[in-house]
Amino acid sequence: MFFYCSKMGPIRSRRERLLQxxxxxxxxxxxxxxxxxxNALRDRRLGGWKWRRQTPIGPYIPDFLCVEASLVVELxxxxxxxxxxxxxxxxxxxKxxxxxxxxxxxxxxxTNRDGVCDGILDACGGDAPRQDEDASSPAPRAGEGRVRAGS
Known part of the structure; x- marks a missing residue:
């Protein structure tokens, strides 16, 4: 038996529920x-990398996690x-x-957030790889890009 959390997916055990x-x-x-x-990491502000905050990995909850760069930052x-x-x-x-x-x-x-961010960005390998322009273009707004029947 498992429980389902719409944002986090299935949570299978009591231990996982407690960690979450x-x-x-x-x-x-x-x-x-x-x-x-x-504040410096969220919303892809640091080099375009996606960060998570205090997300369980096994039995531990690291402070910050970037899955794309396989990097954990602990304060x-x-x-x-x-x-x-x-x-x-x-x-x-x-590891x-x-x-x-x-x-x-x-x-x-x-005292030196910019220096810390520089170190994190270096560990990530610089700016995140950019996605193709087609993949990153926004979806059309409601009513745009549709052809009406009979038009």
Whole structure:
């Protein structure tokens, strides 16, 4: 038995439902550094790359994820100095899943967001590959592009 969430697809186990719920809570209560970096990443603002915020990958919820570039960005506060073993296990898991992991201190984002964004963009490989003009052109507005019968 599984539950279906229209935006996220099927959620199959209690553990996955708990992780999804936790991720939602984390998105609602982000830190100042997370909010500042998210403002630079969201809506393809950084080089055209699509970013997700606090999305579960296995048992972990990374701060930021770019699937297209196979890149995870983690922001570390003061508590991470005491949790280095956990962070190492988490990074190893993500690397086994094919992701590269970048870590920045919260203070770096708060004092030098542009420098952090430059590092992230470099790790992505520069600007995102552009889609064909045909694929990126907007759909016609209502009533445009249609031929009426008898016209």
């Amino acid at each position: 719920s936790r991720a939602r809570r984390m998105r609602r209560s982000d830190t100042d550094a997370e909010a500042k970096l998210w 570390d506060g003061g508590q991470h100095a005491d949790r280095m073993d956990y962070d190492d296990r988490r990074s190893a898991y993500l 086994r899943r094919g992701f590269r992991v970048l870590r920045f201190w919260n203070s770096a984002v708060l």
